[in-house]
Amino acid sequence: MTTTTSSDYTLTLKQPKPYQVIQRYGYDPMKSYANHPGGPLSGQGTVIISGNISCSLEMAQLEARTVLMQDAYGEAVDWMKMEVEWRASTFQTTLKVPAGGWYRLELRLTDKSGDIMIESSVEPIGVGEVFVIAGQSYAENCNDEYLQIQDPEGRISCYDSIAGDWRIAHDPQPGVRIRDIHDTRLKGTIWPAAMNHLLPLLRVPIGMVNVAVSSTASRQWMPGERLYRQLLHAGKSVGDFRALLWQQGESDVIEATPTDVYISRLIAIKTELERQWEHSFLWMPAKSTLHPEVYSKPLEEGWIREAIHELWDTAGFAPGPDTDILGGIGIHRAVTANSQHFTLLGQQQAGMLWCISIWNMLQRI
The missing domain is CATH 3.40.50.1110 (SGNH hydrolase)
Incomplete structure (x- = not known):
């Protein structure tokens, strides 16, 4: 688990874990070669993101992105607003990520005015x-x-x-x-x-x-x-x-x-x-x-x-x-x-x- 604490909040990230690899899907060997138009089709994976946040979640918005780490394969995903399943202070959501890695997964929770309440990350992860x-x-x-x-x-x-x-x-x-x-x-x-x-x-x-x-x-x-x-x-x-x-x-x-x-x-x-x-x-x-x-x-x-x-x-x-x-x-x-x-x-x-x-x-x- 990865736990981040700010002055007002604590976020504990349970999944994914450092060095975790998620199985990709959509890989097509006929279209994965270097000169395929638009680039090789290597597939993607669904990353399950779950954890706990010690705060009131009314009107809060969870966002996530991936960042390419050193010499990584794949393609980064920019900040996305997540559809989250909340159960009290526990959350779970999923993010589709192109096959590749290592990535750093970054999360941030914002309030209704867009101000960041707390940020967290886990690295490395791969698809x-x-x-x-x-x-x-x-x-x-x-x-x-x-x-x-x-x-x-x-x-x-x-x-x-x-x-x-x-x-x-x-x-x-x-x-x-x-x-x-x-x-x-x-x-x-x-x-x-x-x-x-x-x-x-x-x-x-x-x-x-x-x-x-x-x-x-x-x-x-x-x-x-x-x-x-x-x-x-x-x-x-x-x-x-x-x-x-x-x-x-x-x-x-x-x-x-x-x-x-x-x-x-x-x-x-x-x-x-x-x-x-x-x-x-x-x-x-x-x-x-x-x-x-x-x-x-x-x-x-x-x-x-x-x-x-x-x-x-x-x-x-x-x-x-x-x-x-x-x-x-x-x-x-x-x-x-x-x-x-x-x-x-x-x-x-x-x-x-x-x-x-x-x-x-x-x-x-």
Whole structure:
């Protein structure tokens, strides 16, 4: 929350939050190129603005604008008079903002004569692409190296679904299993690498919320299970998002889950999430079955790979990457007892594969 106090009033801004990314809509890949007449059509987003004001609101007018921050993408919105829903001293309104950022959102409350009663702001915020991430260890903080966001302005952020805060998405990622980011058990992920590649292509901020948990099978993500509830909560917290990125399959290889069972589970999870979220979403599963330092099960790996391949052709799903091609032990995959996932090179190349898959998905919307 951001609280501003003047001599007579106090304004507490609850939404949006610093580093928050709002999902854009209206993006048309056919019209987003540099020389499109009138400029690239990158879309826009609806920013929810809410908070409290400690004053009488009779005849008061709330106004809002956005200001482009350093090296920002997008287009600023000049002062606009807002239509506000008031409940006692609590307010909520929405502002349509062109895709881009970072922006600084500025608010001011004026009286009936136009004099400013109080002003406030929050920064940075962005309108761009938001992704929910789930799965098991290759998606979590279990890989060899901490990766950093390379954009000087930090326009790739992550949401902590428990603390309720956004921050620049340097590793380790906030998750649901280990709460202390200084815990020495935490390692790196593949996601900064993926989004570092993707950001200059999209030219809009990127937001992520990661609820992956290592050593989990698809059955543990079914409706009613703890992991399902955590995923449900994460999706509700960020609102609309572009896609669910799913890096999982190794535990189902160990459990010898049949192809048809794996398919039916993911469809059941998706159906119930859409019912409870009250909106549809795109699910992008990776072919992630290889865990060479733990097992070699070509038959069972094939069952899960076939399930994911069939899901790629199922309505509501889209192809993620085939990270099983990164098979070199000691090259892409680590070999020691304390390091059993992607090496630095593996993280970087898995991130590149995810970037390609997301980019291809966005070209087909």
